[in-house]
Amino acid sequence: METLHFRRDWLNAAASLLILPAAWFFGINILNEVGIHGPYNVSQPLLEKYGIRETLGWNINLLIVFGPIAAMLITLWQVLRIQWQFTKEQFDLRITVQRRPFPLLVLGTSGLLLVSLLVYLLLENFLS
Numbered sequence: 001m002e003t004l005h006f007r008r009d010w011l012n013a014a015a016s017l018l019i020l021p022a023a024w025f026f027g028i029n030i031l032n033e034v035g036i037h038g039p040y041n042v043s044q045p046l047l048e049k050y051g052i053r054e055t056l057g058w059n060i061n062l063l064i065v066f067g068p069i070a071a072m073l074i075t076l077w078q079v080l081r082i083q084w085q086f087t088k089e090q091f092d093l094r095i096t097v098q099r100r101p102f103p104l105l106v107l108g109t110s111g112l113l114l115v116s117l118l119v120y121l122l123l124e125n126f127l128s
């Protein structure tokens with residue numbers, strides 16, 4: 001039982017670390033838009049050093065886009081249980097969501113970040 005708990009903690013930490021760059025990116029951009037320029041100005045040289053101005057490649061853009069997706073997959077693996085059974089007459093499929101607060105919080109946060117990324121993509125490319 002102890003090893004299962006340790007494995008879950010490690011996966012939760014990994015999923016949390018994967019959503020941090022995207023959360024930081026959206027947070028500093030929202031603060032910059034409302035007039036709080038400090039975090040954006042401090043982070044801009046570091047983000048440019050890691051390739052934020054370049055196209056999608058092996059740089060920070062990849063982590064901002066695919067970090068929440070990977071975190072979502074890691075946490076879905078922890079909270080979803082899928083059971084199926086085949087018989088001659090029926091196909092029985094059960095999907096159960098287990099009540100684990102922290103993985104569900106990470107799952108919701110990564111989903112919110114993905115929706116924000118989609119809205120940002122649509123607003124930036126189609127309205128400008």
